[in-house]
Amino acid sequence: MTAVDTRPGRVEVHGVHKSFGAHEVLHGVDLVVEPGSVTVILGPSGSGKSTLLRSINHLETVDRGYVALDGELVGYRRRGDVLHELKERDLLRQRTRFGFVFQSFNLFPHLTALENVVEAPVSAQGRNRREVEAEARELLARVGLADKAGAHPRQLSGGQQQRVAIARALAMKPAVLLFDEPTSALDPELVGEVLSVITDLARTGTTMIVVTHEIGFARQAADRIVFMDSGRVVEQGTPAQVLDDPQHERTKAFLAKVL
Template identity: 70%
Template sequence: MSLATTQVATRGAVAVRSVDKSYGNQQVLHEVDLDVAEGEVLVIIGPSGSGKSTLLRTINHLDKVDRGTISLDGELIGYKVRNGKLHERRESEILAQRTEVGMVFQNFNLFGHLTALQNIIEAPIYARKIPKAKALARAKELLARVGLADKAGAYPRQLSGGQQQRVAIARALALDPKVVLFDEPTSALDPELVTEVLEVIKDLAKSGTTLIIVTHEIGFARDVADRIIFMDSGRVVEQGTPNELMTNPQHERTKSFLSKVIEPAFNI
């Protein structure tokens, strides 16, 4: 069954407006403006420390912005306007909003004391109040979809890194989010396990779900993205289709970065 079984096509538009974010004296996001269309697959690339992961974390309000706004389908994330000013939402409201934004982290973040199946049903039951029988049926469907139907009763310690990340993807989808964020989903994996995770994400990308993916896998970015943005020093430097950005980058910083990550030359 398709991952998009309950996905509505016209949902998941993200708007980032003039976002700044600092940690102490270090500003990590500078005046970031970004629109992600409903159903678009946006891939973010750039050097380490360029603000890619921080941008993802602000989209679901894991990190609060210092300035600017982020909205999902026209609704401000983490804030609401009262008397012409922004006020942070109550924690219960923020948690409810996060159920609309699935996130897959670098290091899986599975609950070690729960089985794969239990990890997936936890949020639907307690955050969405979905009946347990319905949550279990959906979880089994998702495990089958990511190729792990036979691992429902396995604990994270009994799974490979690639299998754990596939469970994490199924968990993110269990709430039927409007958008799914992937924060370097293969960076913690051994090289031979990367492909199995990327194949699951590629399949999801065909389903009409809005995806925002931070990755260092440039070949994967070229294959899966509708649009790629290049970030450096907390700024969106350049963006375009995979063909435009990979074959004809316009900014010198983009050219320099891509020259080091696309078929680098080795002196032997």
């Protein structure tokens, strides 16, 4: 890996702590994601994977530590030695650099597939609606749903909904795509169609961070695998290192259960 990568999408997470009430979910997480790489976060339920992902685009504010995208702090502005919390408007603008795909899709049910994809580029980025619509149709075609542009989410299967959600995230042309268990809410036979779309994306060189339980997908698509347990990064490395030759006891125990 070269020392300086000028592509956008470098994510740095440093010493991130996060508590919900008295319960600390993240105990100082450090993570660096290189531009254009695919990072898969594995770990048992409750290990803090989703919270970490949501902290990266500031859906959760962290208690300690910081997150940066391409050297720019997420959620704060630095003036001298002081960090100022960003105004909501600036925060929303910063969020457009991240695409987020939810476990439960969270499509807007009263809007059609096309309107779901078009909404944010027009209202958040102020782009021309006609132009965005043309792009949105291309994106829907790319996820295999060219003929579903006029359908409402409830008229689509779970797999189709998640693919619309991916198109919606892509429409913002984000520097980083975050996937929060994108296939966990799907029937087994629909998982494949979503994973294949994500795998295709992985090949295009978009920076991606994927929280998932799909070990096969991790092995195939990931550049790095990060294993988390009880709010800490326990182990990380290439798929071969982590999946085939885990060093930590917790990793071994987890893999023994899921493989």
